[in-house]
Amino acid sequence: MKLKNCRLCGTDRLTQFLDLGYAPPADAFLTAERLSEPETYYPLRVLRCDECHFIQLDYVVPPDVLYTVDYPYESSMTRAGKAHFSRFAGSIVSRFGVTKDELAVDIGSNVGVLLGGFKEQGLRIQGVDPAANIAKIANAGGVPTIPQFFSADVARQILYDQGAARIITGTNVFAHIHDLTSLMQAVDGLLAPNGVFVVEAPYFVHLLEENEFDTIYHEHLSYISISPLIPFFRKCGFELIGVERHGIHGGSIRLFVGRLGAMPIEPSVDAFVREESAKSIYSLETLGRFSGRVEANRRALRHLLISLKDQGKRIAGVSAPAKGMTLLNYCGFGREILDFVTEKSHLKIGRYTPGRHIPVKPDSALIEEEINVALLLAWNFKEEIMENLSEFRKRGGQFIVPVPTPELI
Ligand SMILES: [Zn+2]
Incomplete structure (x- = not known):
């Protein structure tokens, strides 16, 4: 589906600044038998919203194509990843004074590494992940996981079974979701009045500055920055109350989102807005220069690999x-x-x-x-x-x- 309207503000004024051609879904690894079958290629182009400046792909591949029953990513694979999620759980618990037996829900919980960290802290835990094979691994490892996409229905079911969630997390999942308004409605249905929705996602500014064009693929529908999200969360009855930068995936940000007016807004939010403005990250000149660097990287890498082959x-x-x-x-x-x-x-x-x-x-x-x-x-x-x-x-x-x-x- 071609994106016609900005997923945050709804305008149809969208400007393309990067074209990576066409590619099949990045996780669609093929078995030997499948090699002789045709593959579907989807466009991989990036747009800037002219109104709110949110950065997003111009084509939305249906989730059931991307998140198949044998989705091959397991987040427990690297040591650095594991350590990151263990620290993550501990820091959330101490930052917001979460007490034992409160509920933590993780959206896109994968095999349950982050929830394992919350369990160590004494919290009740619930995972939600649409990949059936991954949810099975999580359940077998002691992390209760609902094998579905997180939705208002799933939120209601968890609320009914376990009560409201003090913490809802979505790490590397917010940027994967097309309908963010529905996501926030589902969060609204499950989050406690003093609850915090924690989002972790790669930071677009880092992508831009470090030339990380390869982190653009069909699962990443949005490229997260701070300024466009502030009015969006407010529109949904929430408020961005704090932002932190973290090292995983080459430069992520962690967003803390509370109910509107429920918690004080930390100075970090304003600091990020000012930095984004100072760096002019949303100007078409800046984005055009990035596009030029991406093409230069491709030429240099091709040249290097071909000369090595020639040797x-x-x-x-x-x-x-x-x-x-x-x-x-x-x-x-x-x-x-x-x-x-x-x-x-x-x-x-x-x-x-x-x-x-x-x-x-x-x-x-x-x-x-x-x-x-x-x-x-x-x-x-x-x-x-x-x-x-x-x-x-x-x-x-x-x-x-x-x-x-x-x-x-
Ligand atoms: Zn917009």
Whole structure:
């Protein structure tokens, strides 16, 4: 579905500033049998709302296409990720004086890493995640999880069974939801009067400054910044009461949202608005310069990889996150450049990348198949990955970090 109106303010005045071409859904890894079947490619273009300045994709792929029964992402995969969510739960509990036995609900709870942190703090927990296979893993691991999209109906069911939630979290889920007004209505139905809705999402300013164009893919419908959200939350009966920056996923923000007038607004909100304004992040000049840098990155990365191939090097991609699929499809890298990509998740190993059909193998293949250069597709975990691959490095292996500008290490 082409986006006709801004999802926050409703205007139809939307201006495109970036075009990454067409790509299949980034998590649609293919089995060998599926390779001979056609794949659907969707446009990947980014718009700025001319009224409220919210940044959003111009095409909404239906959620049932993106979040399939065998959705392959498990959030417990990396050590850095685990530690982050454990600290996250502890900081929310102390910041808002949450007491034992209060209810924490996580939207898009995946295998339950964040809720596990709240459980350690003594809270009651409830997960909601539409991917049936992931919800099953969560339930088996002691995190009760409803295998559905979070909706007003699901909110009512939780309210009826367990009472109002003191904390509702949505980490890396807010930007995935098309109808944010309905989301806020569902939150309204479940959140306690002194409750806090906590949103964590990649910060658009960081994407812009660090040239993280590969974090643009169909699941990320919106690119979150502060200024457009303030009037939106107010319109929904809520208020942005605080903002924090965090390191995961190369620059995220954490938003604290309370009911309108229920809690004091911290100075951080105004500080973010002023910084966004000072950096002119919403001007078409700034956004146009970003688009130029993205094209320059593609040219430089192509040049680097092709010259390595010309020297007879064997190259593989390391880890196969969704953003890696944007990079491979946008840059046009297939098996003529990358022998394979590696991945820890057993849900991806043995499959093929969407679009370019590069086989997915375990990390051990880097040494077994005498790879010379590893392209780091999950550059946000580059330290951890390079540490894990010390044996590869000892044998003379090199790494390429693709953004902000391609770098050979
Ligand atoms: Zn708007």
